[in-house]
Amino acid sequence: MYSQKVRVAVNGYGVIGKRIADAVVAQEDMELVGVVDISSDWRIKVAVQKGYPVFASDSEAADLMRIAGIPLAGTLDDLLKRVDVVADATPKKVASSNLEKYRAAGVKSIFQGGEKHSLTGHSFVAQANYETALGRDTTRVVSCNTTSIVRTLGALKSAGILKKARGVLVRRATDPWESDHSGVMNTVVPEKDIPSHQGPDAQTVIPDLDVITIAVKAAHTTSHLHSWSVQLTRSASRDEVLEAFRKAPRIAFLRMDEGMVALNSTLEMMSDLGRPRGDMWEVGLWEDNLTVQDDELFYNYQVYNQAIVVPETIDAIRALTGIEKDGMKSIARTDQALGLVHMFVENTKSL
Structure with a gap:
């Protein structure tokens, strides 16, 4: 259907939107035609410095952005006339x-997980249901x-060893850039509903x-931590x-005996590896404390919420437009372009 690059708009140039852009x-098969926002602050000015065409969400925002000196290419309505697909991160x-x-x-x-399933009638994780999104x-x-849950439990299910899973999620209080005005401090807050x-x-x-989750919000901003107790369909080995x-795809191993002992040390490693913004797109799963006892499995992993959904959004663009029929x-292709790995450090030991 698309003989040339897919033309993409990103509506909302915040935490997720700027990463999607x-x-x-x-990607070699995509073109970023423009980004849309209502902001006139440093965030959208960075987009201008990167050379991204900037559009205002509406005429009122356009007036304010022009006053702030933002060079505009038009409004959202103008941009929609020039693109095939929009990634909405508003x-x-x-x-x-x-x-x-x-x-x-x-x-x-394409919408993000803050919206309800009923909005689109389809929810997406590339490894699980790419084909049902085609067209x-x-x-x-x-x-x-949720992306991390589908990646990890989906892996066990594909291997034929998943019976049921129960997980506890320790959620970060807020995004780092909002920590001056949002989030909890000096406490841990259980979410009211079980399952979360x-x-x-x-x-x-x-x-x-067969999954049930319990969530608590803790006073940190680094990332989320998941602890899982899984019943397998049978006794299995750790290997x-x-x-x-x-x-x-998109699960990478961490090892405590190599100094990756906590959420902060992992993100420090992402920065040392030269990841853009220190992002971790993968589920960071601790290999050396994963434990199997007969038909029970226990493990922990880290979810970097600012980045993990970005590769999924790229795959969703391909699925909706049909430029690639094969999800894997x-x-x-996405992972190679962004630099996703299965091992963060080349000499990481494997038990």
Whole structure:
């Protein structure tokens, strides 16, 4: 259908949107036509410095952005006339109100996990259900935590050894750039409902998952931590479980005996590796404390919420537009362009 590069717009140039924009630029089969925002602060000025065409969300925002000296290429309505697909990374409720505008413009759309499944009728994680998104007009990339659940439990399910899973999520208080005005301090807050929303959300991607999640919010901003207790379909060896995770995309191993002992040390390593913004797109799973006892499995992993959904969004662009019919080929292409790995450090030992 698309003989040339897919033309992409990113609506919302915040924590997720700016990362999606950079990821689109890194793909050989995509063109970033423009980014959209209402802001006139340093964030959108960085987009200007990068050479990204900037569009205002509406005429009112356009006036304020021009006063601030932002060179504008037009408004969102102008941009929608020039693109094939829009990745919407605007705040909750704002995003859902945009869907009809995209439909009226004949533009395919991708939303983020803050929106409800009912908005699009389809929720997306590339390794699990890429094929069901082919040719659709819209989909929703699930949240950071839900993405990690589908990646890891999906790996066990594909290996035929997953019976049921129970997970505890220790969530970060807020995004780092909002820590001056948002988030909890000096406390841990249990979420009111059990299961927390991440388990049911994972079932929108893999309906037959037997999963229950419990979540708490803690006073830190580095990233999320998951602790899982899994019942397997049978007794299995530790090596068999590790091999299931190795075969899955976008899971990378961490080792405490190499100094990766906590959330902060992992993110320090991302910076040392030269990752853009210190991002970790993979699920960072601790290999050396993964434990198997007969048919029970226990493990911990880290979720860097600012980046994990970015490669999924890139794959969703390919699925909706149909430029790549094979999900695993799209995953491989995305991961090579961005630099995803299975081992963060080349000499990492494997038990």
